[in-house]
Amino acid sequence: MRPHISVKDLSVQYGALTILNHISIDIPDKKITAIIGPSGCGKTTLLKSFNRLLDLQEGAKVSGQVLVDGEDIYDPGTEMTHLRRRMGLLSQKPTVLPMSIYENVVYGLRIHGEKNKSKLDQAVEKYLREANLWNEVKDRLHDSASRLSIGQQQRLCLARGLAVEPEIILGDEPTSALDPVSAEQIEQRFLALKNQYTIVLVTHILRQAKRLADYVIFLYLGNLIEHGPAEKVLSSPRFVKTQAYLEGRFIEEFPIAAELDLCGGAKQDFPFRFEESLRGLTEGQIFKTLVDNEGLLRQILDLEQGQGHKVLEVRQISSTQWEIIIEKRGIGYSI
Amino acid sequence: MAELTLRLWKDQVSHRLMILMGLMVLFLGFFIGGGLLARALPVLQHHHWDQLLFSSQWHPTQGQFGLGAFIAGTLWVTFVAILIAVPLSVLTAMFLSEYCPSPVRLWLKPGIELLAGISPVVYGVWGMLVIVPLVRDYLMPFFSEHFPFFPFVSENYTGFSALTAGIVLAVMVSPLIISLLEEIMHSVSFGMREVALALGATKWQMVKTVVLRKVSPGMVAAIILGFSRAMGETMAVLMVAGCAMGIFPHSLFDTAYPLPALIANTYGEMMSVPLYDAAILLAALVLFILTVAFNMIAWGILLYLENREA
The missing domain is CATH 3.40.50.300 (P-loop containing nucleotide triphosphate hydrolases)
Structure with a gap:
């Protein structure tokens, strides 16, 4: 990709x-x-x-x-x-420019200097067709665009955006x-x-x-x-949080029971410190840890598979730091 | 139940009161026009209308009442004023609305609006002290030397001239036009600007093709409003235009004697001269009709532009 x-x-x-x-x-x-x-x-x-x-x-x-x-x-x-x-932009509310349908489509071409009438004519037809609006407006291209219905206006906006290729x-x-x-x-x-x-x-x-x-x-x-x-x-x-949003549930912030800052520490030292911190928690409690390199981040994310803890969220908080929120799970946990 | 009756009664009364007030305002114009016409009728009966309107012979004691020079003076001064005021106002408004960082705008706008509130007589004094010498000592010598043709040739070396009046008027009406224009330009939606920019327009292209186009009806209205004000302005013009009798202005540097100045200068004096009073009221009627006519034209343009949009 x-x-x-x-x-x-x-x-x-x-x-x-x-x-x-x-x-x-x-x-x-x-x-x-x-x-x-x-x-x-x-x-x-x-x-x-x-x-x-x-x-x-x-x-x-x-x-x-x-x-x-x-x-x-x-x-x-x-x-x-x-x-x-x-980049063509389609906004929330269709915004037609205060000019005719034709002029709306060729607006972008005109500001980039296209003056050739037949090229403009061709572009109007091509892009109105592409936006599936041509058949509805081909007989009134020089009418004001604001007279179109709101759905037609949005398709006109699409044609206008496509016209600049x-x-x-x-x-x-x-x-x-x-x-x-x-x-x-x-x-x-x-x-x-x-x-x-x-x-x-x-x-x-x-x-x-x-x-x-x-x-x-x-x-x-x-x-x-x-x-x-x-x-x-x-x-x-x-x-x-994604699950909650998709299911239409209220998204809550997690109650953090413990934190562990692993920034700057010696790398070989990390698994030991991490497991020690987790050991101090009971099942279901939530634990936040801070890391400052991607290797470490990967390792911790692998825990979800390896040790059965649940990674609830990974959030980048600065250009080099990540916050990982983990829920302690007992199942499958072994040293 | 009684409470409901009272509420309905209030509804009816307020409704009718508003209709009444609206009609009154509407008829006020007709009453003023009608009143002026009635009082001006004697002179219209004694003299032919084209002599009254187009002749520059103004000798009340000899029974000659040609308003031509005054009408021409009014139009000439107003025209000059608008010629100066429109680019000044449009560009200033554009700067304020589009290019000015908002803290600066916050300070500049009230400052400009403050100018609109200054009394005309102050502008008149300023015109006499600053603009008259400027025109006399710099502009007129410069133009008569380098552009010795219409509309710059004149025998009037005093500095009191149509151009002086035009400049003063332009400065007077600009704040009003700027403030209106800025308001309407600023009201163009962000979404519409965004469309133009998203298609790759430069800022100036966006302003030119979207903002200016969108506000063109409002722009016409604002300019005409300034125009009407300039046409009716009396005091400042009277102080700086020169106001010499009976001359058609042929140049920017000729004196002009606009109708409002004539009315203010002479009404109430020499009322024993036959028809004098009627002639002055005819001048007022002409001014009234001119203003109304310009407003109508503006209205027409406005409707045309709005129809083109909608």
Whole structure:
């Protein structure tokens, strides 16, 4: 699986508020990736970090890297207009520009300097067809776009986004304002387009994620909880918070009974210290440990299989530190 | 039950009261227009209307009441003012709304709005002390030397001129236009800006193709509002326009004598001269009609633009 977008240790803050907390993730090429999670957990922020629309928010502070085709888009030298052109954005509420249907579709082409009338005409037909809107509007291309129904407007927005020939389509809950039929049409479009484009969708509709997604990212309160192939994450999630969210249960923070800081310690020393800490707990109690290298992280995660403890959450808290939350289980535990 | 009756009664009364007030405001315009017409009727009966409106012969004691020069003066000064005020206001509003960092905007905007509240007479004094010498000593010599053709040629070397009045008026009406424009530009939704930028537009392309387009009806309305104010402005203009009788302005540097200045200067004096009173009220009526006409035109443009959008 080749990543199209690679997020490396991305954090976003608005003033004192942390919206995204050390997110590292790869978005696969030519697949539909769904970002799921409750409202206000940073889904849209993550999406808008991909085309740097985040920069427009006053007071937003971004750290970390986002690589698109291996190129860091937060590099000061990045040409924003070309970067954004590579990504079509569909927002929550369809936003047509105050001009005709035709002008909406060719807007992006015009601002990039295309003047040839016949090329523009061709583009209008091609992309309206691709968005499955052509037959409905072909006789009134020069009417104002705001007269279209809201579902048609969203398809027009899709055509407008496709017209600049992006590689990536970003959808920020693109069907949430639409009626079921229009939503279905948009979903069908996504399925039809996914062989040509990398599609990233923010959605809070689980069924939509199930219908569309190949890959799923679950965010909760700015933390990346779980990600992986859709069938795995959605049907047998590994972590407790993901399970709770998928089942519609209330997501609780874990009551931590003990903590162990393994940062900076000698590596050979670690298993001993770790097991000693666990031994002091009774079954079902929750234990938090802090590590600062990935090797150690792997070792601890293997415990779930090896010793039967339950890893509840792994959370990156800085560029080199991880927090692992483990529930002690007695079953299968042996020294 | 009694409580319900009272509530329904209040509902009815407030409803009717509002209709009444609305009608009153509506009819106020008609009453003013009608009143002016009635009082101006004597001079309209004695003289032909085209002589009254287009002749520049204004000799009340000889029975000549040509308002032509005053009407031309009004239009000329207003035109100059708008020519200066529109780019100034549009660009300032654009800066405030689109480019200015918000802490600066927070300070600049009230500052600009404060300018709108300053009394016209203060602008008049400022015009006499600053703009008149500027026009007299710098602008006019410069233009008559380098651009010796219409509309820069003039025999008036005093500095009291249509251009001076235009500048002062522009400075007076700009704060109003800026504050309105900034408000409507700022109201363009973030989503719409986002669309343009997400498609790869530069900031200026976004402002030009989305913000300006979206606000164009409001922009026309704001400019016309400024226009009407400029046309009716009396005191500041009277102090700096020169106000020489009976001359059609042929140049930016000629004096102008706009209608409001004429009315303010002469009404209540020499009322023993026959028809004088009626002629001044005719001037007021003409000013009234001009203002209404411009507002109607603006309204038409506004409707056209809004229809194009919707």
